[in-house]
Amino acid sequence: MGRWEPDAKLRLRSAALDLFAAQGFEQTTAAEIAQTAGLTERTFYRHFADKREVIFGGTEFLLEAGARAVADAPEGATPLGMAAGAVQAAGEYFPEERREYSRRRQVVIDANPALQERELLKMAGFAGALRDALAARGVPEPTATLAAETGRTVFTVAFAQWIADGETRSFATIATEILTALRAVA
Amino acid sequence: MGRWEPDAKLRLRSAALDLFAAQGFEQTTAAEIAQTAGLTERTFYRHFADKREVIFGGTEFLLEAGARAVADAPEGATPLGMAAGAVQAAGEYFPEERREYSRRRQVVIDANPALQERELLKMAGFAGALRDALAARGVPEPTATLAAETGRTVFTVAFAQWIADGETRSFATIATEILTALRAVA
Numbered sequence: 001m002g003r004w005e006p007d008a009k010l011r012l013r014s015a016a017l018d019l020f021a022a023q024g025f026e027q028t029t030a031a032e033i034a035q036t037a038g039l040t041e042r043t044f045y046r047h048f049a050d051k052r053e054v055i056f057g058g059t060e061f062l063l064e065a066g067a068r069a070v071a072d073a074p075e076g077a078t079p080l081g082m083a084a085g086a087v088q089a090a091g092e093y094f095p096e097e098r099r100e101y102s103r104r105r106q107v108v109i110d111a112n113p114a115l116q117e118r119e120l121l122k123m124a125g126f127a128g129a130l131r132d133a134l135a136a137r138g139v140p141e142p143t144a145t146l147a148a149e150t151g152r153t154v155f156t157v158a159f160a161q162w163i164a165d166g167e168t169r170s171f172a173t174i175a176t177e178i179l180t181a182l183r184a185v186a
Numbered sequence: 187m188g189r190w191e192p193d194a195k196l197r198l199r200s201a202a203l204d205l206f207a208a209q210g211f212e213q214t215t216a217a218e219i220a221q222t223a224g225l226t227e228r229t230f231y232r233h234f235a236d237k238r239e240v241i242f243g244g245t246e247f248l249l250e251a252g253a254r255a256v257a258d259a260p261e262g263a264t265p266l267g268m269a270a271g272a273v274q275a276a277g278e279y280f281p282e283e284r285r286e287y288s289r290r291r292q293v294v295i296d297a298n299p300a301l302q303e304r305e306l307l308k309m310a311g312f313a314g315a316l317r318d319a320l321a322a323r324g325v326p327e328p329t330a331t332l333a334a335e336t337g338r339t340v341f342t343v344a345f346a347q348w349i350a351d352g353e354t355r356s357f358a359t360i361a362t363e364i365l366t367a368l369r370a371v372a
Binding site for chain 2: 117120121124145
């Protein structure tokens with residue numbers, strides 16, 4: 001492994017977002033991304049199945065972290081409490097050092113309807129994973145789906161606020177506040 | 187206007203769903219749909235911009251009905267009360283005689299990931315329309331988004347139940363029950 005290998009993935013991500021933002025997602029090739037990052041196309045494909053995965057590579061983590069949090073929730077936790085715990089667990093994917101990257105990623109998504117649909121599908125998958133995990137804990141319908149969809153809502157609203165201009169609070173703090181606001185709304 | 191013109195749109199819809207279910211959405215052309223319905227392709231295009239609109243033609247109605255319900259809600263209505271009223275207003279698009287059609291439509295969507303993404307986008311549009319209408323009523327953020335997303339959740343869960351096998355209750359009755367369940371979850 002060469003001197004720069006450990007951060008190759010980060011460099012590829014950053015180069016990809018620069019190119020996506022400058023010339024559009026559709027117009028950018030894996031070869032260009034690798035070249036801009038000063039790496040080979042082969043290295044690109046060692047880290048990403050395709051350029052779409054640069055944007056959506058973390059999806060599996062989110063789903064697994066959310067489902068695991070539900071599975072590991074204490075006995076007696078409420079369905080929404082378990083869903084909220086899943087949001088906090090998924091939020092561990094968004095530490096401070098990821099915020100600027102997430103902002104740049106959102107700019108790319110906002111400019112591309114196909115990526116917006118994919119992002120919606122990702123979040124529907126998150127809600128589906130929570131629903132299945134809640135069902136496995138014995139939560140009946142429609143409660144499992146409602147708690148899971150509410151968790152999805154808390155996640156998406158908290159995430160949008162986390163990457164808002166000038167926002168400095170942590171994802172966890174914002175998610176807690178959004179959950180409180182949602183309880184007040186209901 | 188010929189003898190069969192008034193029900194041409196219904197016949198085209200039914201023929202389209204038969205073909206989509208039998209041979210797949212992608213594999214079906216507007217010409218085939220028209221032919222199966224015993225009508226000309228020109229007649230098809232007088233009723234639908236393309237075959238996708240056979241599936242998603244009612245989207246504008248849903249968004250407008252929802253937004254209008256929020257705009258017309260009484261003074262003092264709560265944000266979630268306004269969102270729930272929007273769901274009921276949108277539900278007027280789902281009278282009993284539409285249920286079987288909606289079931290057949292769902293079979294087509296469930297078989298096609300691109301249509302699933304489009305359906306998610308439609309419901310995101312519904313939530314966005316509610317949010318904008320709530321904001322116009324002076325509801326601040328994040329409350330407007332949370333009430334709108336909660337309305338979306340009630341709508342999608344109620345709709346899925348309305349088209350479930352053996353379900354006979356009205357959309358309005360189911361939506362009221364789902365809203366009550368959601369309040370209990372929160």
